[in-house]
Amino acid sequence: MSEPILECLEIGKRFGTTPVLSRIDLRLQIGRVTALMGENGAGKSTLLNIIAGLIAPTTGELRIDGEPVREFTPSAGQAHGIQIVTQELSLVPHLTVADNIFLGRELTAGSKHVGYLQSRRMFDEAQAAIDAFGVPINARDRVEQISLSYAQIVEIIRAYHRRPRILLLDEPTSSLTSNETQHLFDIVDKLRADGTTVVFTTHKMDEVERMADDIAVLRDGEITLKAAARDLSSAEVVNAMVGRKLAEQRLVLPEVADVPPVLAVEHYATRAADGGADTAFDFAIRPGEIIGLAGIAGAGRTAFLKSVYGLHPARQGRVRLAGADYADRSPSRSLARGLIYIPESRKEAGLVLSQGIAANAILANLGRFSGIAGWLKTSREHDVTREALEALRTKYESTRASVAQLSGGNQQKALVARCLIADDPKVLLLDEPTRGIDVGAKADIYEIIVELARHGVAIVVSSSELPELMTLSHRIAVFKDGFIARTFERDAFQEADIVRTAIGA
Amino acid sequence: MSTAPTSTQKPSDDAATAARRPAFFNRQRLASLVVWIAFACYVIPLAIAQPQFISFYNIISILMLISVYALIGFGEGVVVLSGGIDLSVGSIVGLAGVVAAVILTGHSGVGWCLVAIAGGVLAGLLIGAFNGIAVALLNIPSFVATLGTLSIALGVGYVFSAGQQISIDNDPFLNISINAYFGIPIPIYIMFIVFLLLWLVLSKTRFGRYIYAVGGNIQAAFVAGLPIRRVLISAFVISGGLSGLAGVLLAAQITAGIASTGSGYELTAIAAPVIGGISLAGGRGSIAGALFGVILLGTIDNGLTILNVSPFYQHIIRGFIIILAVFLDTIASRRKLV
Ligand SMILES: Nc1ncnc2c1ncn2[C@@H]1O[C@H](COP(=O)(O)OP(=O)(O)OP(=O)(O)O)[C@@H](O)[C@H]1O
Numbered sequence: 001m002s003e004p005i006l007e008c009l010e011i012g013k014r015f016g017t018t019p020v021l022s023r024i025d026l027r028l029q030i031g032r033v034t035a036l037m038g039e040n041g042a043g044k045s046t047l048l049n050i051i052a053g054l055i056a057p058t059t060g061e062l063r064i065d066g067e068p069v070r071e072f073t074p075s076a077g078q079a080h081g082i083q084i085v086t087q088e089l090s091l092v093p094h095l096t097v098a099d100n101i102f103l104g105r106e107l108t109a110g111s112k113h114v115g116y117l118q119s120r121r122m123f124d125e126a127q128a129a130i131d132a133f134g135v136p137i138n139a140r141d142r143v144e145q146i147s148l149s150y151a152q153i154v155e156i157i158r159a160y161h162r163r164p165r166i167l168l169l170d171e172p173t174s175s176l177t178s179n180e181t182q183h184l185f186d187i188v189d190k191l192r193a194d195g196t197t198v199v200f201t202t203h204k205m206d207e208v209e210r211m212a213d214d215i216a217v218l219r220d221g222e223i224t225l226k227a228a229a230r231d232l233s234s235a236e237v238v239n240a241m242v243g244r245k246l247a248e249q250r251l252v253l254p255e256v257a258d259v260p261p262v263l264a265v266e267h268y269a270t271r272a273a274d275g276g277a278d279t280a281f282d283f284a285i286r287p288g289e290i291i292g293l294a295g296i297a298g299a300g301r302t303a304f305l306k307s308v309y310g311l312h313p314a315r316q317g318r319v320r321l322a323g324a325d326y327a328d329r330s331p332s333r334s335l336a337r338g339l340i341y342i343p344e345s346r347k348e349a350g351l352v353l354s355q356g357i358a359a360n361a362i363l364a365n366l367g368r369f370s371g372i373a374g375w376l377k378t379s380r381e382h383d384v385t386r387e388a389l390e391a392l393r394t395k396y397e398s399t400r401a402s403v404a405q406l407s408g409g410n411q412q413k414a415l416v417a418r419c420l421i422a423d424d425p426k427v428l429l430l431d432e433p434t435r436g437i438d439v440g441a442k443a444d445i446y447e448i449i450v451e452l453a454r455h456g457v458a459i460v461v462s463s464s465e466l467p468e469l470m471t472l473s474h475r476i477a478v479f480k481d482g483f484i485a486r487t488f489e490r491d492a493f494q495e496a497d498i499v500r501t502a503i504g505a
Numbered sequence: 506m507s508t509a510p511t512s513t514q515k516p517s518d519d520a521a522t523a524a525r526r527p528a529f530f531n532r533q534r535l536a537s538l539v540v541w542i543a544f545a546c547y548v549i550p551l552a553i554a555q556p557q558f559i560s561f562y563n564i565i566s567i568l569m570l571i572s573v574y575a576l577i578g579f580g581e582g583v584v585v586l587s588g589g590i591d592l593s594v595g596s597i598v599g600l601a602g603v604v605a606a607v608i609l610t611g612h613s614g615v616g617w618c619l620v621a622i623a624g625g626v627l628a629g630l631l632i633g634a635f636n637g638i639a640v641a642l643l644n645i646p647s648f649v650a651t652l653g654t655l656s657i658a659l660g661v662g663y664v665f666s667a668g669q670q671i672s673i674d675n676d677p678f679l680n681i682s683i684n685a686y687f688g689i690p691i692p693i694y695i696m697f698i699v700f701l702l703l704w705l706v707l708s709k710t711r712f713g714r715y716i717y718a719v720g721g722n723i724q725a726a727f728v729a730g731l732p733i734r735r736v737l738i739s740a741f742v743i744s745g746g747l748s749g750l751a752g753v754l755l756a757a758q759i760t761a762g763i764a765s766t767g768s769g770y771e772l773t774a775i776a777a778p779v780i781g782g783i784s785l786a787g788g789r790g791s792i793a794g795a796l797f798g799v800i801l802l803g804t805i806d807n808g809l810t811i812l813n814v815s816p817f818y819q820h821i822i823r824g825f826i827i828i829l830a831v832f833l834d835t836i837a838s839r840r841k842l843v
């Protein structure tokens with residue numbers, strides 16, 4: 001074995017009185033790719049953040065090139081050649097893509113103190129780096145104008161462009177589509193060949209098989225498994241993660257009764273078609289049915305769900321809910337009629353980060369928890385929240401703690417908990433409900449979705465993970481350029497066909 | 506005021522905008538034009554009805570009137586861009602004037618004049634540094650920290666002046682607001698020089714970029730390794746220093762140091778950048794907006810005076826204009842609450 005470039009020696013971390021990491025020993029070798037695995041809240045992000053210098057450990061020592069690290073700041077980490085792509089987006093929305101790529105590393109002319117920006121050069125270099133990645137992003141666009149997955153790519157390009165010695169990627173693929181994920185893997189291959197050390201986290205086993213040289217598994221803040229990837233089976237990894245044997249999941253989808261649809265969308269469009277072609281589409285879902293929405297980034301799934309829920313107006317078409325025309329759509333009317341939407345971006349649209357977990361979980365159902373004059377029945381609020389969170393295996397301290405303190409995947413669970421708390425839901429619109437959720441809890445969420453369907457709830461699930469849609473749905477509607485290009489029945493699910501429809505090949 | 510717009514253009518999965526080149530007449534440009542057009546709709550009829558309104562003399566007097574507001578508006582603009590707010594600017598104006606007046610008491614000559622200027626500016630820098638430290642190192646929200654220094658600076662001004670108006674008779678000092686080159690008094694030059702410097706710093710230098718980054722997303726700025734505390738402190742120091750300078754100029758104009766002269770100026774100082782399109786949520790806008798904002802407010806005040814509108818009504822009209830200007834900007838840039 002070669003010299004370790006980085007060593008964690010008995011690293012421990014507590015937030016207040018909550019221990020999060022204890023006695024972590026980990027060695028990273030030059031030019032090797034390590035997958036850091038673990039359930040939601042196991043401490044993966046915390047460990048990566050310590051290595052990058054975003055937070056300081058409570059105990060233990062971090063060594064780089066054999067030298068102990070004394071200063072835990074992002075700039076000290078960068079000075080050691082460490083770059084991190086954090087789990088949550090770390091870009092400045094009002095600045096351009098190029099500005100963000102060069103943030104903190106601006107190209108300047110003149111004396112060091114004046115720091116006159118060479119904007120032209122930065123744009124050109126940024127654009128070149130983007131083009132090399134093969135995505136249609138304009139370096140002059142502001143980050144707030146580009147999609148979530150492109151923003152994620154910008155962050156990856158930023159880290160890569162700085163030629164790190166150690167690159168930390170915290171769930172880099174959670175908002176990427178498979179095509180972009182492929183690009184990322186190619187880059188990691190190149191980095192590995194150049195001797196860069198890479199650590200990444202993911203909840204997708206196939207990515208681990210494709211990328212990892214080494215695997216380290218965290219459970220409840222301790223390392224439970226550390227080995228070369230080729231010596232491990234995925235069952236062993238999963239066992240080390242969850243500490244129990246995961247039963248082979250056999251989802252039995254309920255039969256869909258032949259009744260009229262509860263939600264029907266007719267001659268619908270959310271955007272103008274290219275060249276004025278009529279691309280309006282119809283969509284209908286019956287009680288107890290689960291329909292998956294597939295498509296590449298920008299295919300229009302989110303826009304469709306949002307407009308049905310009433311967040312955006314649709315361009316044309318009408319919506320019928322439970323047989324009645326539903327033209328004056330708005331979130332509050334949708335909720336009143338049992339039409340619930342769980343958004344894809346938990347930070348921007350989903351959660352009120354400063355608020356407590358329970359307050360967030362019941363946000364859409366405050367009516368049910370308030371009595372005379374809107375007085376909140378708080379004890380019930382907490383009981384119900386606890387029940388829902390338990391069902392999703394959420395790791396949390398108290399329902400009163402603020403959501404910001406939850407790990408990424410547990411925040412997602414607090415968001416998904418809303419559909420368990422909802423009063424008599426009729427239609428659920430779930431946009432990427434399992435983003436960032438660990439394998440164990442994913443299986444639980446599938447069970448819950450199927451169970452809800454069995455009780456007659458109609459469920460629309462949008463997901464960029466095709467296998468997930470294929471296990472879960474009665475039908476899959478494939479979006480392309482803003483409309484439904486084709487619908488597949490369960491007995492005709494063919495991954496290759498669906499992908500081909502999605503990319504329009 | 507609209508603090509919500511920053512996150513309205515959420516990244517969504519239907520962002521087909523990615524490959525588009527910035528057009529010359531994009532919404533952004535159009536948005537900044539709308540307020541100018543509204544401005545022209547006010548100025549042109551007025552100038553036709555009352556030609557004296559656009560006389561050289563009147564334009565100079567408008568610029569004189571706004572030079573003090575402009576300096577504190579610029580400083581406020583920097584703080585707002587960095588994601589904070591500075592309520593202490595008005596008190597600093599008064600304090601700096603008092604400090605200058607106290608220094609000049611019984612002293613004549615150019616030397617003491619320079620000392621007085623330096624003293625006034627230094628007082629502002631110190632209060633600004635205090636604000637910056639409270640915000641960046643002690644984690645006190647800027648609204649609260651500067652609300653505190655608003656009171657502190659005012660109190661210190663009263664203590665230094667014993668609650669009295671201290672008149673100034675140092676000739677070089679008084680000449681600051683009297684002497685003119687090419688018919689233009691010194692404060693107007695100072696205003697434009699400060700504007701140019703700040704514009705250069707904010708749009709062309711690394712430090713300026715950091716101000717925008719910290720104001721736009723402080724967490725991202727931290728992860729990128731920016732010296733966020735230093736950036737925040739610098740923003741408040743700039744604001745304090747410029748307010749101190751404004752106080753010195755004002756003292757020269759009114760030939761006295763009075764602790765309470767600047768009370769209420771913070772409203773104009775905040776309104777100006779906001780009218781000019783600087784987002785109160787931080788990270789968005791240009792310092793040119795702050796200049797435009799004071800010009801707009803100054804011109805309107807002056808116009809109303811020429812039209813003989815009572816000062817009582819001027820307050821009311823001014824308030825509506827602030828709201829209207831921001832409203833126009835909101836429509837033009839299609840910002841929404843959510
Ligand atoms: N600032 C904080 N204050 C209190 N607790 C925190 C804080 N940050 C994280 N935690 C807790 O530390 C634990 C580990 O969090 P971490 O984000 O490292 O998990 P993770 O393994 O990355 O999970 P995920 O897969 O969901 O991203 C969680 O239980 C979380 O609640």
Ligand SMILES: [Mg+2]
Nearest residue numbers: 045087407408
């Ligand atoms: Mg994490």
